[in-house]
Amino acid sequence: MNSSVLFGLSTVAYVLAMILYIAYLAFRQNQVGIIATVITMAGFVAQTFAILLRWKEFYEIGQMGILRAIPLTNLYESLIFFVWCLILAYLVVEFRYRNRSFGAFVTPIASLVLAFIDISGMSTNIQPLVPALQSNWLLVHVMMSFISYALFAISFSTGLMYLIVKTEKRNEPAYIFWTAAAGIFIIVLAAMGLDYMTFKLSVKNQEELIKSYLFRATFRNEAGFIAVVSYAIAAAFMYLVWRYGMVLKKIISGFDLSTETLDDITYKSIAMGFPIFTLGGLIFGAIWADQAWGKYWSWDPKETWSLITWFFYAFYLHSRLMRGWKGKKVAMVAVLGFVAVIFTYLGVNLLLSGLHSYGAQ
Amino acid sequence: METGKQKTFVDKIWDVFASVKLAAVIFAVIACTSMVGTVLEQNAEPAKNIRILVKFFGESAAPAAYEFFSRLGFLDMYHSWWFLFLLFLFCSNLIVCSIDRLPRIWKLVTAPIHPLTPDHLDKMSIKRTLTLKGKGGAADLVAASLKAIGFKPAEAEVDKDRQFYAEKGNYTRLGVYITHLSILVIIAGAIAGVFFGFNAFLNLPEGQTSSVAHKEGGKEIPLGFEIRCDNFDVEYYGESDMPKAYKSWLTVLRNGQVVMQKAIVVNDPLTYEGITFYQSSFGTVPDSAAHGIAILRAVSRDGRSEEIHARVGDTFSIPGAGIQGRIVNFSPALSVDQNGRPFTYDENMINPALFIEFTGPGQRFSGWIFKRLDRTWQLPDGNRVEFLNFWGVRYTGMQVRKDPGVWIVYLGCIIMAIGLYITFFMSHRRIWVNVSEEKGQSKIFIAASAHRNRAAFERTIEKLVGMLVAGHKGGTK
Numbered sequence: 139m140n141s142s143v144l145f146g147l148s149t150v151a152y153v154l155a156m157i158l159y160i161a162y163l164a165f166r167q168n169q170v171g172i173i174a175t176v177i178t179m180a181g182f183v184a185q186t187f188a189i190l191l192r193w194k195e196f197y198e199i200g201q202m203g204i205l206r207a208i209p210l211t212n213l214y215e216s217l218i219f220f221v222w223c224l225i226l227a228y229l230v231v232e233f234r235y236r237n238r239s240f241g242a243f244v245t246p247i248a249s250l251v252l253a254f255i256d257i258s259g260m261s262t263n264i265q266p267l268v269p270a271l272q273s274n275w276l277l278v279h280v281m282m283s284f285i286s287y288a289l290f291a292i293s294f295s296t297g298l299m300y301l302i303v304k305t306e307k308r309n310e311p312a313y314i315f316w317t318a319a320a321g322i323f324i325i326v327l328a329a330m331g332l333d334y335m336t337f338k339l340s341v342k343n344q345e346e347l348i349k350s351y352l353f354r355a356t357f358r359n360e361a362g363f364i365a366v367v368s369y370a371i372a373a374a375f376m377y378l379v380w381r382y383g384m385v386l387k388k389i390i391s392g393f394d395l396s397t398e399t400l401d402d403i404t405y406k407s408i409a410m411g412f413p414i415f416t417l418g419g420l421i422f423g424a425i426w427a428d429q430a431w432g433k434y435w436s437w438d439p440k441e442t443w444s445l446i447t448w449f450f451y452a453f454y455l456h457s458r459l460m461r462g463w464k465g466k467k468v469a470m471v472a473v474l475g476f477v478a479v480i481f482t483y484l485g486v487n488l489l490l491s492g493l494h495s496y497g498a499q
Numbered sequence: 500m501e502t503g504k505q506k507t508f509v510d511k512i513w514d515v516f517a518s519v520k521l522a523a524v525i526f527a528v529i530a531c532t533s534m535v536g537t538v539l540e541q542n543a544e545p546a547k548n549i550r551i552l553v554k555f556f557g558e559s560a561a562p563a564a565y566e567f568f569s570r571l572g573f574l575d576m577y578h579s580w581w582f583l584f585l586l587f588l589f590c591s592n593l594i595v596c597s598i599d600r601l602p603r604i605w606k607l608v609t610a611p612i613h614p615l616t617p618d619h620l621d622k623m624s625i626k627r628t629l630t631l632k633g634k635g636g637a638a639d640l641v642a643a644s645l646k647a648i649g650f651k652p653a654e655a656e657v658d659k660d661r662q663f664y665a666e667k668g669n670y671t672r673l674g675v676y677i678t679h680l681s682i683l684v685i686i687a688g689a690i691a692g693v694f695f696g697f698n699a700f701l702n703l704p705e706g707q708t709s710s711v712a713h714k715e716g717g718k719e720i721p722l723g724f725e726i727r728c729d730n731f732d733v734e735y736y737g738e739s740d741m742p743k744a745y746k747s748w749l750t751v752l753r754n755g756q757v758v759m760q761k762a763i764v765v766n767d768p769l770t771y772e773g774i775t776f777y778q779s780s781f782g783t784v785p786d787s788a789a790h791g792i793a794i795l796r797a798v799s800r801d802g803r804s805e806e807i808h809a810r811v812g813d814t815f816s817i818p819g820a821g822i823q824g825r826i827v828n829f830s831p832a833l834s835v836d837q838n839g840r841p842f843t844y845d846e847n848m849i850n851p852a853l854f855i856e857f858t859g860p861g862q863r864f865s866g867w868i869f870k871r872l873d874r875t876w877q878l879p880d881g882n883r884v885e886f887l888n889f890w891g892v893r894y895t896g897m898q899v900r901k902d903p904g905v906w907i908v909y910l911g912c913i914i915m916a917i918g919l920y921i922t923f924f925m926s927h928r929r930i931w932v933n934v935s936e937e938k939g940q941s942k943i944f945i946a947a948s949a950h951r952n953r954a955a956f957e958r959t960i961e962k963l964v965g966m967l968v969a970g971h972k973g974g975t976k
């Protein structure tokens with residue numbers, strides 16, 4: 139059995155688990171929840187073996203030490219590792235808090251990432267390491283970055299749930315914030331899906347697809363008419379989310395998840411993620427840059443965005459200490475923090491230029 | 500700050516700088532301006548940024564937008580006066596805020612824990628009561644159990660009850676300050692680097708020596724010694740053009756004397772007297788093929804070998820074989836097209852090859868030999884010509900840096916790691932256990948607090964309760 143079969147199995151398991159978790163959220167059947175957990179765990183085990191197998195395959199091809207053969211060297215591998223961390227963190231939370239209802243928020247993130255891998259058709263081949271990546275710091279830097287990203291993803295989903303449950307009125311800033319965030323998230327994904335379906339055949343690689351064809355099928359369409367219609371549909375969709383967001387609130391508040399628990403999980407995952415990100419993402423990254431490029435800090439877009447992300451979470455930690463900021467405002471900062479994470483991780487590679495080579499292959 | 504008295508202007512300024520609100524504002528401003536700085540390419544030629552701005556503002560408004568951002572210093576924003584000013588505000592905020600709060604925190608850290616009255620204990624965030632039947636022994640059990648969970652309890656009498664109290668980790672309250680201090684240390688290190696160090700580059704052709712490096716803009720920086728590039732080479736993965744390693748063989752010279760030699764690769768630089776040379780790029784010296792020296796090893800059928808240095812056009816002989824080779828042509832990157840015709844596909848030396856004509860008594864043959872394909876080294880008559888290098892045509896591009904501040908930065912990083920660990924994973928824990936004996940049973944009241952991670956401390960308290968209950972049962976049996 140090779141690693142890609144196991145990766146396929148874990149993908150199927152996570153998508154299945156997503157459906158089950160959502161069904162569990164909707165119908166509150168305990169058995170459904172248990173099956174969802176079991177399937178998630180099975181997917182996790184399959185993925186763990188898949189990563190180890192790929193590590194072994196890479197080691198055999200790569201002609202270098204076992205530590206340098208860690209499969210974390212391109213966009214595909216790092217996304218897989220991100221999903222692995224995310225599911226691990228989620229399972230820990232599920233067992234610690236004995237509550238599986240927000241599996242319905244975490245498994246969709248995992249499934250979306252896996253779908254993104256599949257749709258974008260990015261290279262899943264094992265590639266040998268370019269010279270800049272041949273460093274033992276790669277292992278700790280990338281691994282710790284992704285562990286912290288996964289923890290931030292958890293705080294994002296609990297923060298969002300907190301806002302959903304806690305908001306009362308449609309004209310409340312926090313309510314507008316979360317409906318807008320969720321709406322834009324879905325619209326961007328849908329628009330990218332359309333780009334993919336429209337241009338896939340004429341474009342050779344995902345890099346080109348995203349760099350030159352992003353939103354060309356919709357908002358940036360050559361036909362002005364289609365662009366205008368796209369904006370209209372997006373606006374209508376945003377309105378619908380705003381108008382019927384309370385439905386989601388009913389579903390979630392029907393659950394035995396107190397807002398304190400949500401706030402607690404949000405804080406705890408950031409309190410874990412922040413030091414890990416500081417050490418692994420910023421400090422080890424700086425040490426590595428120092429060895430590879432002779433500059434521990436060069437303000438390249440990836441570094442700067444890591445710093446921006448760091449500031450967002452420092453802001454979060456400090457805003458909890460400010461009078462009148464507890465609760466919804468703090469949760470909004472947590473949600474925005476993860477937007478910064480996504481941009482640091484994907485946006486910088488795909489939209490900006492710089493020294494970091496992920497996604498450049 | 501004192502209240503009641505009229506606040507002076509200085510007090511007001513101090514208050515502003517002592518507030519976490521200002522910190523939040525500065526975080527937001529630095530984050531937002533930095534975002535702009537990542538969209539506009541820093542220190543790039545104008546055309547590039549205008550192209551980026553066209554995407555946001557359209558053809559007509561882009562030049563004006565460019566002018567606007569350029570005036571505001573956004574095209575080299577991390578060195579602009581206002582960004583440095585923001586960093587300065589940030590540091591002042593951090594320092595003032597810490598000084599403002601330190602006395603209070605210091606008191607909490609150093610003041611020893613007291614016994615407390617029941618009223619006070621009632622206000623603690625963690626509380627447990629339990630009753631142990633049977634007379635005596637409870638106090639000893641409490642003391643022993645507190646020791647078992649890692650506390651060293653003191654004992655006092657409060658309202659005729661016995662009270663055990665203890666605390667742990669009072670210094671962990673300083674974790675936040677250690678974290679903040681580390682930020683200042685890192686910034687200090689960065690400033691030291693700017694003032695006492697330099698960042699330069701050096702393109703050094705094979706075989707040449709330099710005693711200076713060049714700063715951006717062309718200014719020369721004397722190194723204080725000489726550096727020579729003995730050789731540069733690229734290793735590839737198998738027969739592909741995927742680079743595996745860039746390697747420069749360097750020699751450091753002092754007054755003509757060799758003092759150090761090292762082969763550097765990406766991620767493994769050479770450092771001499773505080774100046775570090777990093778492998779960063781490479782290239783080909785213009786019109787170089789004519790000066791390049793092919794380094795070959797000729798190995799005859801009977802195993803005699805000889806190293807040969809020859810230029811294009813030169814003739815050499817294979818030892819003892821009575822056969823002569825003449826180098827006719829050189830290609831830095833040779834490939835073969837569909838019709839079998841060789842052609843050069845790159846200016847850089849990716850796949851160097853030599854065309855050699857061999858003539859000997861009664862034989863004459865010719866062909867391309869490739870540096871990277873050793874199967875092309877074998878000649879039809881059983882002799883061999885190994886293509887080792889084509890030397891003297893490439894330069895190694897090195898980042899040259901001196902940064903006496905880097906150790907301060909690393910020290911700051913270590914302090915930050917320690918500070919963050921203390922801040923997030925440790926806490927100041929205090930516990931009071933009141934033991935009152937009445938009517939043949941012991942009433943035990945536990946009150947405790949932790950300034951962080953309360954849930955974890957609560958689990959410890961549960962353990963304590965479990966030990967008391969179990970210990971008591973064991974004692975009465």
Ligand code: HEM
Binds near residue numbers: 455456518519522682
């Ligand atoms: C403008 C500069 C800053 C000021 C004025 C400031 C101020 C403060 C203050 C007053 C606290 C509360 C201390 C307490 O709990 O008693 C605090 C906590 C903290 N600060 Fe800062 N800070 C600054 C910058 C930073 C930065 C850049 C970081 C990034 C590492 C940071 C990390 C923290 C952390 C991790 C905490 C603990 C948060 C918590 O209690 O959950 N601070 N800061």
